[in-house]
Amino acid sequence: MHNGKEIVIIGAGIAGLAAAAKLGEAGLSVLVLEARDRIGGRIFTQKNTTSEFPIELGAEFIHGLVPEIFEPLLENGSEITEVEGQSWCVAPEGLAPCKFFPQVDAILEKMNDAAPDESFLAFLERCFPNPDHEQKLEKAKRRAIAYVSGFNAADPGLVGTHWLVRGMRAEKKVEGHRAFRSGNGYEDLLNAFRKRIARTDVRIHTKTIVERINWKPGQVEVTVHNGNSEAKSVLTTSNVLITVPLAVLKAPSGQLGAIEFVPQLPAEKIASLGKVETGEIVRVVLQFRDRFWERITPGNDSPKSLSEMSFLFSEDEFFPTWWTSMPKKLPIITGWAAFRSAEQLGRLDRSHIIKRSLETLASLVGASLKVIENQLQATYFYDWQRDPFSRGAYSYGKVGANAAQKALAAPVANTLFFAGEATDTTGSNGTVHGAIASGYRVAKEIIYARHT
Ligand SMILES: Cc1cc2nc3c(=O)[nH]c(=O)nc-3n(C[C@H](O)[C@H](O)[C@H](O)COP(=O)(O)OP(=O)(O)OC[C@H]3O[C@@H](n4cnc5c(N)ncnc54)[C@H](O)[C@@H]3O)c2cc1C
The missing domain is CATH 3.90.660.10 (Polyamine Oxidase; Chain A, domain 2)
Structure with a gap:
């Protein structure tokens, strides 16, 4: 079973798998605990x-x-x-080829992270007030709101322009319009990671739900069950990597999937949870x-x-x-x-x-x-909202979330480590490549922590 020397990763989504592959390739033993009966998480x-x-x-x-995805896929053949x-739009006159992209781009390009952070709606009202209700502008604004809430699944009244600008900048670097x-499908990517992991000392236990983490520096007890919370077992280790989705991390303990930390996570980490939303x-x-x-x-x-x-x-x-x-x-x-x-x-x-x-x-x-x-x-x-192991789709940053992803990602006492799309600090939250990047980032942190 568990030898106590293994690094324990909670969650076999793509962030957990990417971290496991990197740690395994560095010669470390890894045990991945996954609540569902399959790997992949929000890749399904x-x-x-x-x-x-x-x-x-x-x-x-x-x-x-994005190299995080292209490299494993190409290696996998x-x-x-x-x-x-073509993109078609439904207009009052009927269906027609879409023409709104340049207008929406012009609105989005006006966001500026040198100005104070504000919600997307506040930004629209400030920069595009439209007192005469000019129809063309009104429509462009509606399309811009639809884009922000549709693509990012974000509440335009909450999402911060700084977070949006960071995302747009990251997209530009990788030709994100393509x-x-x-x-x-994405199953190919899971297969690529399965192959990488198969060559290493990484084991994955599915149907293993983590419900409590008792920790002190250098020592962690992870309480798990397999759906029957009467039959619990406890694993001990020195390093745990938590990759569960943001909404699961925020869920009150006692609910299925939620994790109780004893003692609680540091105040800064808890405060950062309030700045990001699913x-x-x-x-x-x-x-x-x-x-x-x-x-x-x-x-x-x-x-x-x-x-x-x-x-x-x-x-x-x-x-x-x-x-x-x-x-x-x-x-x-x-x-x-x-x-x-x-x-x-x-x-x-x-x-x-x-x-x-x-x-x-x-x-x-x-x-x-x-x-x-x-x-x-x-x-x-598939109902991602009602699934207790996702509790929503993906994360976005609210107004004032500038440092939140960094705080979410920060290790605690070189003992608890964090990855997953919500912890990505490169502007790619809510994506598969952002999740992988977070997995690679945390693998480095763990390797470094073990050698210092
Ligand atoms: C409908 C939908 C469409 C999307 N479309 C795209 C897209 O087109 N392109 C794109 O790049 N991204 C897209 N995304 C986002 C992308 O899927 C995610 O950003 C990415 O897969 C997240 O990976 P992750 O490893 O961070 O989290 P997850 O994949 O959620 O992995 C976390 C894992 O933790 C497990 N877990 C949770 N609680 C526990 C527990 N208590 N104990 C043990 N294990 C637990 C979960 O079962 C899960 O396997 C989409 C997401 C959704 C929902």
């Missing part, structure tokens, strides 16, 4: 039932030319495809018999059909954003609801969420609901 690829293409329930896109295709997918996402993947939207030609001047459609943007209350698998022409389409839309949908059960998504899609592309329902082959949905 399913094979669809009738054909072989991947269905993503969590992360899907590789945002930019995975096929990487750039997202291509997006990619791996051939078998957004909500509801995504549904709809699989059809064929790509019925290829036969739809929007009823305006455009001669184009929707056959090359990659993204579809609207102001729908529930599912404003949609995308296809372009450039691959698969018969699937994904509906994306973030922030308020996700909160509203979160009150519904699965069947009502799916029904709502079908109704929205039908109305946005101007097809009859009956036709769409007849075409439907399968639906996929």
Whole structure:
């Protein structure tokens, strides 16, 4: 079993796996404790039932030319495809190719982290007041809000401009406006890490829920159970790495998944938890018999059909954003609801969420609901909010969060270490590459701590 010398990592999401691979490759013994019966965390690829293409329930896109993901995928021989295709927008006159990107970019570019930090909404009101309710500007502002809340899953009244600027800067470095997918989805990345880990002294225990960490410098007792909280066991070690999602770290002890620290974490760490927030996402993947939207030609001047459609943007209350698998022409389409839309949908059960998504899609592309329902082959949905081991989608920084990620990431007494997307300090919170970067960062910290 456990020999007490191993480094214990809590969570086999991509941050935990990246740290385990690096530590294992440095010759250290590692034991990873994972609550779920699978690894990957918020990376969760399913094979669809009738054909072989991947269905993503969590992360899907590789945002930019990020070495943290490209390197393991290329080493693994995975096929990487750039997202291509047309963006369509639903306007009052009907569907039309999108033209709003330059206007939204112009608004976002005005954010400045040399000015005092403020919420995105406060920034919009200050810099783009629009007293005459000029329609074009009003619309651009609505699109900018939709972008911030849709992409970052963030409350625009809470998210800080400093955090947004840091993210935009990080994106620019890696051509973050480009997006990619791996051939078998993000499962390819998990496989790449499985292979790296298999060559090292890393063991992974799934179905192992950590509920308490008793610690003092250089000594830690980790209390775990496998779903039956009556049957607990205690592991001892000198270093623990905690990679659970932010919302799990914030959850009150006693709730499933929550971790009680005895003694409590230092005040600075607890204060930093209050400066970052977890957004909500509801995504549904709809699989059809064929790509019925290829036969739809929007009823305006455009001669184009929707056959090359990659993204579809609207102001729908529930599912404003949609995308296809372009450039691959698969018969699937994904509906994306973030922030308020996700909160509203979160009150519904699965069947009502799916029904709502079908109704929205039908109305946005101007097809009859009956036709769409007849075409439907399968639906996929995963509730990240209600899962006790995620409790939401991903993190964002609120106003005043400048130093929060650093404080979240900081080791405690060279004994407790922290990683995971929320602890990324490079401006890539809420992404897979940010999570991996945090795993590599913490592996260095642990190796250094063991040699000083
Ligand atoms: C719907 C959705 C879509 C997304 N889309 C994208 C995208 O397109 N591109 C992108 O880059 N990113 C995307 N993301 C974000 C990305 O998935 C995450 O940033 C990243 O996967 C986080 O990795 P992590 O290791 O930090 O956390 P996690 O993957 O959450 O790993 C933490 C692990 O800790 C485990 N755990 C929790 N509590 C306990 C406990 N008490 N004991 C033991 N184990 C525990 C969990 O089960 C989990 O496996 C998306 C996320 C969601 C939810």
